[in-house]
Amino acid sequence: MxxxxxxxxxxxxxxxxxxxxxxxxxxxxxxxxxxxxxxxxxxxxxxxxxxxxxxxxxxxxxxxxxxxxxxxxxxxxxxxxxxxxxxxxxxxxxxxxxxxxxxxxxxxxxxxxxxxxxxxxxxxxxxxAGELRSAYAMTEPGVASSDAANIATTIIADGDDYVINGRKWWISGVMDPRCAFYILLGRTPDENVSRHNQHSQIIIPANTPGIEIIRPLTVFDSLHSPGGHCEIQFTNVRVPKSNMLVGPGRGFAIAQGRLGPGRIHHCMRLIGMAQRAIEWMAWRVEERVVFGRKLAEKSSIRQDIAKSYCEIEQARLLTLKAADAMDRHGNKVARDLIGAIKIVAPTMVQNVADRAMQAHGAMGFTQDTPIANIWLTARYLRMADGPDEAHMSQLGKLKIAEYRAIAKR
Structure with missing residues (x-):
């Protein structure tokens, strides 16, 4: 390599x-x-x-x-x-x-x-062209959405249209006035196919009658304007059948093609956040004098920066390895590495940002540095695109099967 x-x-x-x-x-x-x-x-x-x-x-x-x-x-x-x-x-x-x-x-x-x-x-x-924005409607308040087969919002054929009914939440970007449409994952019931072939994705223009924004949701007491994250009710929302993506029952196949790149993009950006936090930390400890000595001269501070450097480099290399595997073998084959970096990166950034906040003292919690926002972003990204536990469960299952086969051989 x-x-x-x-x-x-x-x-x-x-x-x-x-x-x-x-x-x-x-x-x-x-x-x-x-x-x-x-x-x-x-x-x-x-x-x-x-x-x-x-x-x-x-x-x-x-x-x-x-x-x-x-x-x-x-x-x-x-x-x-x-x-x-x-x-x-x-x-x-x-x-x-x-x-x-x-x-x-x-x-x-x-x-x-x-x-x-x-x-x-x-x-x-x-x-x-960057002329409009969009949203992706998947997660629901009434079910454990980390198992996407639980998604209950229905997409029912009616003449030349599909009719959508259900409630979604944590739908990002909806409040932005530039948001022109949603892509929604919903259930197209069919008793003749398996549970994992009963979901579809469909395009819904944002101004379609029957869409009710129940409320914007706060993240650590922030509304994340201008896009926000919303809870939305879809009641008899009617769109043409031509808005269906690929066809009924293809929802999970489309979702896997979407979520893999989305997850690793978050991780790529997280590496940048951690790098910025350690740079701010290095600047601060060289400038700050406590009890007659620069913070940079204290062994504990040097250890924090050394650990942070090691953790950032480890996560950066794992991100690059996952990206390379996606290029060489496709998202499905690379899913173990994508899952691994999604587990590793947000927690790494939390740890690095926490050390940087501590080195800054009270200043680290204010708007005078980006560090507090970096920590908060990393914390909620541990839940975005699936919680750590869901990724660890799937990754553990994959590795048990892989390593058992090796041990048996």
């Missing part, structure tokens, strides 16, 4: 570093103040479109989209994208400047892989 970045990736890394320095870091606090002001609730920060236009002009656009999705893809592999996503992850929300933000990335991959020409024209092209 060659651990050096290719000349193409190194060039893109340099471009993103320069772009972040010029356009992203300087406005970070301004944007954060805007989004946390109650007067601006559910309003995107006004400067975002200018930065997006600059990124598009610089060729730093849709970098996440795998190379097989020509002509829309910039031609990068998952392995090539990983260090670029890491840089974007240093600033919360910065991925949107490059049109590489969740949940739109997953929806773009779904539409690129499974959408009809009509669906791609109406929904994919505007997403790729």
């Amino acid at each position: 060659n651990f050096e970045y290719s000349p193409k990736v190194q060039s893109l890394r340099n471009d993103i570093i320069q772009f972040m320095d010029a356009h992203v870091f300087p406005i970070e606090r301004e944007r954060d103040r805007f989004t946390h002001d109650p007067a601006n609730l559910w309003r995107p920060w006004p400067g975002i479109e200018t930065i997006k236009a600059n990124a598009r002009d610089a060729g730093l656009w849709n970098l996440f989209l795998p190379r097989e999705y020509a002509p829309w893809s910039p031609g990068l592999s998952n392995l090539e994208y990983a260090p670029l996503a890491e840089l974007m992850g240093q600033v919360s929300g910065a991925s949107e400047y490059f049109n590489c933000q969740a949940p739109d990335t997953g929806n773009m991959e779904i539409l690129a892989r499974y959408g009809t020409a009509e669906q791609q024209e109406r929904w994919l092209k505007p997403l790729l």
